[in-house]
Amino acid sequence: MASDLVNITINGTPLQVPAGEMIIESARRIGVEIPHFCYHPRLSKEAGANCRMCLVEVASPRKNPDGSVTLAKMPKPQTSCSLPAGEGMVIETETPAIIEARRGILEFLLINHPLDCPICDRGGECPLQNNTLHYGPPTTRYVEEKRHLPKAFPLSEHVVLDRERCIHCARCTRFAEDIAGDAQLGFLKRGADMEVSVRTGEQFTSLFSGNTIELCPVGALLSRSYRFRGRPWDLMTQKSICTECSNGCNIKLDHRAGRFVRVNARLNEDVNEEWTCDRGKFGMDYLSGPDRLTTPLVRRGNRFEAVGWDEAIRRVAEELGQAGRKSAFLGGIRSSNEDLFVMQRLFREVLGSSDLDHRVGPSFDAEPVIGVGQGQVARAPMSLVELEGLSLFISFGCDMAWEQPMAYLRVRKGWRRGALTIASVARHGTAEDERPSSLAPISAVRVRHDEGGELQVALRLLGEVLRQGGDGTAVPAELAAKAESAVTEQGADAEAVRRLALTLFEAGKGASDGRSVAVWIGEAARTNRQLPDILQTLSAALSAAGVHGVVQVPAMEVNEQGARDLGIAPTWLPGYEQADPAGRNSAEILAAVAQGDIAALWISGLDLATRYSDPAAAVRALESCPFLVVTDLSLTKTAQMADVVLPVTSVAERNGTYTNVEGRVQRFWKAYDPPAGVRQEWRIAAQIAARLGTEIHYASSREVLADIAARVPLYAGCGPDALGDGGVRWASALAGEVGR
Amino acid sequence: MAANGHSGGGDRPMDTVSGRFSPEAVAELEEIVSHYPDRRGAMLPALWIAQREYGGSLPAEAIKEVAERLGCPPVEVEGVASFYTMYNLGRRGRRHLEVCTCLTCAVLGAADTLRALEEKLGIKVGQTTPDGEFSLAEVECLNWCEAGTVVQVGGRYFGNVTPDKVDALVEQIRQIQDTEAVTQADQIVKVQLARRHDGTADG
C-alpha cells in the first residue's frame, strides 16, 4: 500500500521504501553496501547498534513554526542498522566524515585484536578482515599492550572461543537469547573487560551452538572439528540438504579433494532461514568416515568377501526372484525419493510384494497426518512457516528441539511475537525439561505423566473437551464413557489437563478458519498404537466445536516423509492411493520372517538390529532370515548379519531429492565423485529388475523424478524443473500456490 | 506488540529451589518482586539479598539460586552481577575499604590517604588482610566531594580522611557493624522494603 511507503534519498538517489525499514536495508535496494558487524536482520535491534560501523549522515525534514519545511541535518552520524526510514529522510553514506568515522571505528576494533589472521580459521571469509581492507586505517597508532585472554577456550565439544578476537558485537549472545532461546551465552563484566561467556563452570550445550560460528564476524567462535582443517579459498562448496533429521535444512557442503569438510547453512526462508542445528552441522562427518563401504560384500560362511557388482547383483536378483512375493522391504527413510520410487516399483511391479514398510517398530499404523476436512491438501503436513502463525502448539511426547529443530525455532519465533501459546505433554524426567533449548520453560501449560501415561492423558483431555463444550456426536459411546471416567480419576496432572482443554478452546476462538492448532506427536508417544485414534476423535470433537487444527506425526528421518509419500508402506501406494492387496507392516514382516514366511528381506539405510523398539526380537528375526540384503554406507550391526551388503552413494556423491517434514521436495547436488565401488540405490534396484526381466529404465535421477511427477498426482508440481534451489511443498503445488 | 522477551518463564517462581535463602529472605524477595511487573525486575535486589544470605559475596551457587528464583538464565544473572562494582564475586574482606581517588578527592590528597591505609593495614590496593577482616580498593567518585578524601566501608561514608586520621579510622571501623559487607547488603535490602503503610511509621 502506498501509505506504507516513504520517500527517501540515499546518496542523491531518490527511492521508495517501506516506512520503518532500516536504512542499511534500504541502501541495499540501490546497491549501496554499508559496512557493518553487529547488524543482523534476524537478531533483535535492542541489543544491537553497538559496533557503530554502519554510521551514516542523516537529514530529516523539520516543520518550522510558519508551516514551511526545512531539511535539518542531525548533528551526529546515525547507525543505519537501527535507523528506521522516515518520510523525506536524506542519507549520505560516503561523505568524508563517514569515511573518517569508519576508519576510526575500525581502528578501535583492531587495537586489541590479535591480528593473527594467518593462523585464524576465519581468515579469507572474515568480515573484520574484509572491512579493514576496504575501510580501515593502513597502520596502527596503538603502542600500548593488547588485551590478553586465553586463546581457543573450549565452550563445548563443538565450539571454541578465542576471546582476544571478539569484537563484542553481541551477535552470538543475541542469537542465544532471541533465536535459540537457551540464553547460554552472555556478556560478563563491563567496559574493555567485557567478555562473551557461558556461565562460569558451564558448557555451551545448546542444540544450536554451531550457528554462532557462522554469525560471529571474526574468528572468535570457531568449530572444533573444522579448526585448522582448511582455508576457505581451498574449499569447494556444493548446495545440499542436511541428512540428520526430517526438517531438511538447506546447507552448503564444503569439501576438498573428494572429502567432506564442513557444513554451513544455506538460506531458505521457508525452511531453515539461515540456521542449522548442531546435529546437522556437526553430524555429517560420516560422509568421509573411515568405515565407509566401498565394495559389495557377500557372505561366505562367517566371513564377508568383497565381490564385483555383477556378482552381487546376480546373487541378489536370484534370491529375490526365487522369493518373489515372499520378499519384503524395510527402511528407506534415508534414501532419496528416486531410490524409493524405483525400489517400490521393484517390489510391487517385479516381485509382486506389498510387504514394504518404512516405519521402525510399533509406530503408528494410522495415517501420519490427521487433518480437518477432506482431500489431499488437508492431509498435508503443516508447513514450517505455518507453525509461526498458530495460536496453539501442543507438543505431545516430542522433544522438539532435538527431534524437530527447525520446527522448534519456528514455534519459538511465534511465541516470541506473542500470539502463539505453547503446551507440552511429556513424561516426567523428559529430556525436554533438562535441555537448554526447550519449549518446556515457555509452555503455558505443562502436563507431565508417568511412563506409558500418554493414553491416559489423551483420554482425560478428550473427556475435558467433551465436558467443556466439545462436540461429542461423532465420539463412539464406549470411548466417551472411557473419557468421562478418566476425567473423574484422580491424578497429578488433572488440573493441567483441564487447563489444556481450556487453552484449546481459547485458541480456537480467535481464528475463524484455517489451522490454528497443531498437535505434534513425538518419538516418545509413538509407541502407543491407540493414541492416534483417540487424538483423531479429539480432533473431530474440537473441529465440530470450531477449533481447527492438525494432529500430526511428523517425520523424523531425512526422507521419512518421502517414504510415506511414495508408498513405502503396506497399505498405501505412492500418493496415498490405497494398496490392494494390502501388505504387512514392519512388526508383521519381522514376525513373518521369524516364521519362515518371508524368504528374502531387503533393509535399506536402517540399522534395524539396534534401532528396532525390541532389538533382541529384531536380531532373532534377522538371524532366521533365509536371505538378507542390506544397502548402507557402512557396516552397521544389521549389515553384519546380511548375506549381501551393497554400498551406496552418500548425499554428497550424487544428485537427488528428499522430502522434508512439511512435504517439501528438495534437491541436493553431487559435490564430488563417489568411491569407485559404490552405486546409487535406484540404479541397483533397476539393474536387479532388469536381471529379472523387467526393464525399469531411467537415464538419470532427474528422469526418475520426472516420472514420479508424471505418475504420482501428489508430486505433480514437484518435477525437476519446478524445484529450483529451495524446493516445492507438494501441498502448496496442489493448492496452486506459487513459490512455496 | 505483546512480545515475549525472555527465554525463561519469567512469571512464575520455580516450584522448588535449593539454596541458602532463609524463609525470611524468600519473603523479602517476594515482597520486592511485587514492586515490579515481572520477576526479573527484582534482579538487583535479589542479588543484594543473595550477597547477604551468602555471607557477603556471590559464589556460583548464589548466582544459580537467584536465577532459579527469578526464572532467568544463569549466565544473565552472572552478567548482571559482574557488571556492577558493589557485588562481590571475588574475595573481599569482611570490611571492604574503598577510597575515592576520583577528581576532588585526588586533588585533596587521596593518594596519600590511600598509601597511609596500605601501610596501616599492611596490604596493597586489591588485597585482603590475612585474617580476612579488611580489603582495600580504589573507587571512582563517591559523590560527597565536599568531604574529600572520602572512604566508604560497607554502608558507611567517612569524610575528610587524611593520612594522620587513618589509625583512628581503622580502629573506628572495627567497632561499627555498619561497615561489614553483610550488614551493608542487609541495609540495602531493607530500604527497599516498605514498612507499615497504615498507621504511623516508626522512627
Place this chain on the structure above:
Amino acid sequence: MGELRVLFEHRDVPGIERMDVYESVGGYQGLARAVTMSRADVIGEVKTSGLRGRGGAGFPTWIKWSGIPADQPTERYVVCNADEGEPGTFKDRELMLRLPHMVVEGLAIAGYATNSSTGYIYIRGEFLESARAVRRAIDEAYARGYLGESVCGSGHRFDLHVHMGAGSYECGEETALMSSLMGERGQPRAKPPHAPLPVISGLWQRPTLINNVETYATVPHILARGGAWYASMGTERSKGTKLFSVSGHVAKPGNYEIELGTPLEELIALAGGVVGGDLKAVIPGGSSVPILTAEQCRGVKLDYESCMAAGTMLGSGGFMAFNDRTDIVKLMHVTARFYAHESCGKCTPCREGTRWMYRIFQRITAGQGRPEDVDLLLSICNNIDGRSYCPLGDAASWPIRASIQRFREEYDYWIEHGRSPVGDDSVPGIG
C-alpha cells in the same frame, strides 16, 4: 543574583527530614494544590515556571511531562534518577538526606500530573544514608495519605518504591537506568531517531517519565507558589535557582543554591574563595563538561546559555575549583580513568577509546609520553565524540579535548621533561 534559597530555604531547620517539621514549614502544600487542579493545569504550571531538568542536559521539564500519554489505558511509570554519579556532584545526596519529603512530594505531583500509579526512585547503591532518609519519608508519606490508594484524597493512586543501584555510573544515563531497573546489565537502550522516547516506550515498554532528584524537588515549590513566581528568578532562558556542589580548592566546600545567571566568581566567593594558591581552572558542571582556565572564568555567568557561550556547560552543577598546584595532565589522567572504568562496554568507540586514552595518560604521567601522543589523544577524542551509543562517550572526550586545547603547554612539558610542570608537590597525586 547570588545565593537564593528556594529548595534550601529550610535545609538547616532541625528535623526537616521528618514529616511534622516538613509540614510545619509548608510541606506538601504543592501536592495538596496539585490534586485540586487538572493534570493539564499542573503541567501548565511547570511550563510557566520554565523549569529545566537538573540532571545535566537542561531539557524543559514540562515537555517531558506532557509527552506522557496520560489517557492511554496502559501503565505509566514515574522514575526519579537518584543515581548521582557525576564526579564533583553531591547535591542529590544532600537533598535526599536532608529534604527527602521534598523529593517524595515532587514525585507524587509528577505521578498525578502524568496519571501514573507507580513510581521508582533509583538510588545509587552507595547512598545508603540518603536512601534510609527517603525510605522513612516514603513510609511517613504513606501514613499521611500523600502516597498510596488515594493521594491527598484525590482518588489517584500512587505507589513509590525504592530501587537501589549497585555501583555503575552509566546507570545514571536514563536509558541505562531503565535497563538496570528492569534487572539487566546497566547498558543504554535505543532512543530517537532509532526508537521512541522513554515517555512513549520506557520501562517494560510503557510510557516512563524520568527526572533528576533536584528537578522533582523543585516542583512542589512551583505548585505551591506558582510557575510565574518561579520564572521571575533566573535569566531569560534559565529560570529559577540551581544547586551547585562546590568542591576542590575552596575554603567552604558544600552545596549552594544560587539564582541562575549568578557570576561564577560569586559562587567561588560564597564557598569561601580559593585556598592553597591562585585559581587555575574550573570545571563548572561535573567531570563531563569542558574545563575552563581561570582566565576564561572571568565574567562567566552560571546559566545554561552563558556556560555554553564560554565553551563549557552547566551540566549537573558539580563545580570544581582548582588552584595553581593542580597538574592538569594528572587531573585528566584521573578523568580518563573514571570513564574507562565506567564505560559499560556496549559500543566500540567508548569501550575501546576510553581505555586507550587512559593507557596513554598512564604512559605520559609515567614520563614516557611521545610527542605524537597529544595529537593522538585529540584524534581519539574526535573518534569517540558523536559516535558512541550513549553520551558517556562524548562526556569522556569533551573534558580531555578541552584540557588539551586550553592547557596544551602542560602536556608538552610532561612529554618533554617526563615530570610535572607544576612541581613535585603538584596534585592530584597518582596512586
